[in-house]
Amino acid sequence: MSSHKTTWHPTNQSDETRNEWLDGLQSLQLRLEEPEYVNLRFLNLQAQLTGAQIAEDLNLFQILAESASPLTLTVNELSTITGIKASFMHTFAANKTTKTLAQPKYRGFIYHHFHTVGNIQQGFSNAVTSANHRNLVQVTHTDTKKAFSTDMSGLEWLRPEPRRFEAFQQAMSIAPQSRVPWLGGMGATVHDFFGPQPVTGAMLYYMRNVLHDWPREKAVVILSQVREAMGSGSQVLVDEIVLPTSGAHCHATCTDMLMMTGGAHC
Numbered sequence: 001m002s003s004h005k006t007t008w009h010p011t012n013q014s015d016e017t018r019n020e021w022l023d024g025l026q027s028l029q030l031r032l033e034e035p036e037y038v039n040l041r042f043l044n045l046q047a048q049l050t051g052a053q054i055a056e057d058l059n060l061f062q063i064l065a066e067s068a069s070p071l072t073l074t075v076n077e078l079s080t081i082t083g084i085k086a087s088f089m090h091t092f093a094a095n096k097t098t099k100t101l102a103q104p105k106y107r108g109f110i111y112h113h114f115h116t117v118g119n120i121q122q123g124f125s126n127a128v129t130s131a132n133h134r135n136l137v138q139v140t141h142t143d144t145k146k147a148f149s150t151d152m153s154g155l156e157w158l159r160p161e162p163r164r165f166e167a168f169q170q171a172m173s174i175a176p177q178s179r180v181p182w183l184g185g186m187g188a189t190v191h192d193f194f195g196p197q198p199v200t201g202a203m204l205y206y207m208r209n210v211l212h213d214w215p216r217e218k219a220v221v222i223l224s225q226v227r228e229a230m231g232s233g234s235q236v237l238v239d240e241i242v243l244p245t246s247g248a249h250c251h252a253t254c255t256d257m258l259m260m261t262g263g264a265h266c
Contacts, residue, residue: 111170197229
């Protein structure tokens with residue numbers, strides 16, 4: 001009999017296994033929660049995002065993540081670094097979440113969802129009610145405009161807003177790239193996908209998270225330009241979230257809601 005022992009750790013498991021466990025834990029939480037805890041969970045959602053944004057403003061996540069000491073930073077140490085009165089703080093230590101939120105792309109993610117998406121989502125419920133819960137496509141056209149008093153679409157409004165646009169770009173850079181090996185490529189080529197596709201006759205045209213940003217008529221134009229560039233052996237792979245009529249995962253449905261409130265079209 002072998003004396004070798006395999007060390008078990010959650011991070012050693014596959015993404016599929018970990019996602020199954022997380023879904024199971026969430027299901028267990030819903031079964032165990034009493035009504036007052038359901039209320040607290042929803043009450044705390046915005047508070048958590050607000051707290052994360054304040055911590056980003058104070059650079060707390062990066063300070064904790066970069067601390068060389070294996071010990072927790074004391075109240076006085078954090079007070080000296082951040083300028084916060086020591087009486088308002090406890091003792092903190094960096095954990096996995098802290099180190100994640102210290103990364104620039106996640107700092108942008110928090111900023112984008114707190115300052116931009118949060119404002120839009122706050123008004124979405126009233127906008128849907130005003131439309132009698134019908135013609136939601138038209139609501140998505142107007143929700144961003146109402147939130148920021150602009151006649152431009154969401155993306156058009158973001159471009160001349162340097163801090164918001166930078167945060168948006170950082171948030172969009174968060175992708176599961178580390179889950180698959182990078183095979184290299186030809187670099188990035190900028191082009192207007194409403195105009196002619198510059199690469200003609202390719203074996204594969206891969207479109208990931210593109211079409212959901214555009215209404216049907218614009219998506220048709222984008223696909224038509226790809227079709228014109230295709231050769232006899234070319235294929236198109238469209239990688240998007242498609243929601244089933246029932247049984248959709250909460251991550252997918254929340255993404256759908258996010259796209260609607262942001263003026264995009266899943």
